[in-house]
Amino acid sequence: AQSVTQLDSHVSVSEGTPVLLRCNYSSSYSPSLFWYVQHPNKGLQLLLKYTSAATLVKGINGFEAEFKKSETSFHLTKPSAHMSDAAEYFCVVRKRIGFSGGYNKLIFGAGTRLAVHP
């Protein structure tokens, strides 16, 4: 079965320091993985996606994630945090439903709330 586990519910960093948001996945086949961000009172925005091409995926706003099959991880990183990065981040795996491949849904992790301090 497909699932994701976000290892930290809250992460706090100082502005200008690196960000690491951890995610482990479980999948019975080669997964499609995503990171989404949700700013307060906003919808969800796609940061980046992994779809079995390059294992290091670059996203928007300087974020990137590395797919590590041996560790079943897909951690999100950014070299230098900005105040505007404060938000909730969701690690997501795509789950196929049914036999024909036309049925999909996204399974969301519980989320990691990132706080950035001056």
Add this chain to the structure above:
Amino acid sequence: DSGVTQTPKHLITATGQRVTLRCSPRSGDLSVYWYQQSLDQGLQFLIQYYNGEERAKGNILERFSAQQFPDLHSELNLSSLELGDSALYFCASSRNSQGPYEQYFGPGTRLTVT
């Protein structure tokens, strides 16, 4: 701006009532998905439509129903509302329903049941 629109932004109603939430997908997207976000359950997939047909069901209650119209907009109907239905309801869309696709989310409708 994702290109997905949802109306209304906020909805306050009483228990036992019925409401309709509306979603317009991005131009060219055929699939529409509905999600519920609450503090205790997190983000839960409710239902997916593709080109007017139901494709997948998640944790959707029998009191809830949805449809996708020929112009591809979708409506989520919530009836016999209970206090526990208070949540943020998101609509998302994608180009199709297969492949390593991504979904684009609307701003959500915040439903408060009193």
